[in-house]
Amino acid sequence: MKNMHEKIRVRFAPSPTGPLHIGGVRTALFNYLFAKKHNGDFLLRIEDTDQARYVSGAQEYIMNSLKWCGIEVDEGINEGGNFGPYKQSERKEIYKKYIQILLDNKSAYYAFDTPEELDAMRKKLEKSGSSVRHYNFQTRKEMKNSFTLSEDEVKQKIKNGHPYVVRFNIPENEEITVKDIIRGEIKVNSSQLDDKVLFKSDGLPTYHLANIVDDYLMQISHVIRGEEWLPSLPLHVLLYRSFGWENKMPEFAHLPLLLKPSGKGKLSKRDGDQLGFPVFPLEWKDSETNETFTGYRESGYLPEAFINMLALLGWTPEGDREILSLEDMIAEFDLNKVHKSGARFSPEKAKWFNQQYIINTPDEKLTDLLLPEIEKRFPDVDVLYVEKVIGLVKERMQLLTDFYQQASFFFETPKEYNQKVVKKRWKEDTPKLMSEIYDILKNIPEIKFTTEYTEQAVKTFIEKNELSFGKILNPLRLVLTGTGGGPHLFDIISAVGKEETLFRIEKGIREIKK
């Protein structure tokens, strides 16, 4: 099959039925990577043909999510383009025109069955033990449609405003071979397919019709979507044929699904909050239930880490490299290297990616990201001081939000002391030793209160008195930070300054008791 399209054009076509979950983000990302790799266009099309499931705010949420991820849309509602409108609810007239073509060439037909009648038909088939439960070449003979009703009856019903749908006339016993870039050739017999509704009684098309018409009209060259669409691929191919567009048919690639971290099934909306990790890129508030779902952004992930992690779920670049920028990914992306099987999402690895990115992000940039929130907690902080602190603690942050527990003692005197550390490090003679350190530090002039100088002074004291380093350094750390860990001790001392250091030592001696 030759690709008839001179220009690569792909689309991400979500339904605004709620927040985009990370599987959707990955689909968008792969579309974007593929487009950019081949100097093509990436379009965003909103598929809102189901007004019953429409959720307000979802469309904006989708756009904001892509933006946060650094996925730039070339054509869409906000960006414009020559193939609009990019929202299906605004394309009603177009679909009406195209469904008529199918009706005229007998590829589609009218059906008048009520939901109850359809339900009864399916129940009956199930009860009879039949393997097929579809509305198809067989069962349609017993239902109310263009095959069982006379042409006049059909016309009359429509004229009288009787609700109807338009169904696809699937041929009987025809071997259909479809090609998927990731999975190769797939063969299906048309008798297994059902006469899908293409046009609903509310005057709007279903996904299948709208999708094919729009992809054709928008000159989409490659359809890259989730694996859940694979079963309807034969139907879509048949639709292209019925329109006579087979030579303009896009190529298809069905992406493997994202699975739960443990247990069965694909990742779902609920998993995140139950298992303690986000499934949405951005925070989402459900306006109906007032529930809030956390997002990667709010949890302290860097977008670059987030998309890097996502990209490697189902795709591997050449070589052993795992840390890749968006540009790297574009350069390396290859649909043929996308896997066939579903990938289990790992929160642990997601954190690891984020940590790598935090470590490699310049202090200045991290400061920009964190400053607004830091200022809320500690008003009047000095920007340069914050930047310095970030430099000292960033390698022990997995999430941006870890900053507060890692660095609070740089901004405020410890309120309490970790009892485990107290027990282990605070001995009988510690208060006396601490007060000696107090005196030493007190004698250092303000201007010489640097990391190097204070360190030298304390070490000299230790050596002169033939003490162990741990005996001094550990309790000193405790009074300064309240805990047993953290950056280099003398970096902390010089950062908080002479006055505060002395105050903390004095406070520690006074408050810490065994």
Added chain:
RNA sequence: GGUCCGUUCGUCUAGUGGUUAGGACGCCGGGUUUUCAUCCCGGUAGCAGGGGUUCGACUCCCCUACGGACUGCCA
């Protein structure tokens, strides 16, 4: 139930007939840091099972098992 898709360490994966089956996360141990983290070194652990094809199968074919998707006037 039916149709289709899939199956390499716990997880993400490399691997396309001949490899000591490689890497990463996690976990464990060691070193550096007299702290924690980072970093470095080492260890742990895998081709779902059964038949073929072949001189030779993780790689090709079939069956079974398991997993997944779909089976709506939802996408």
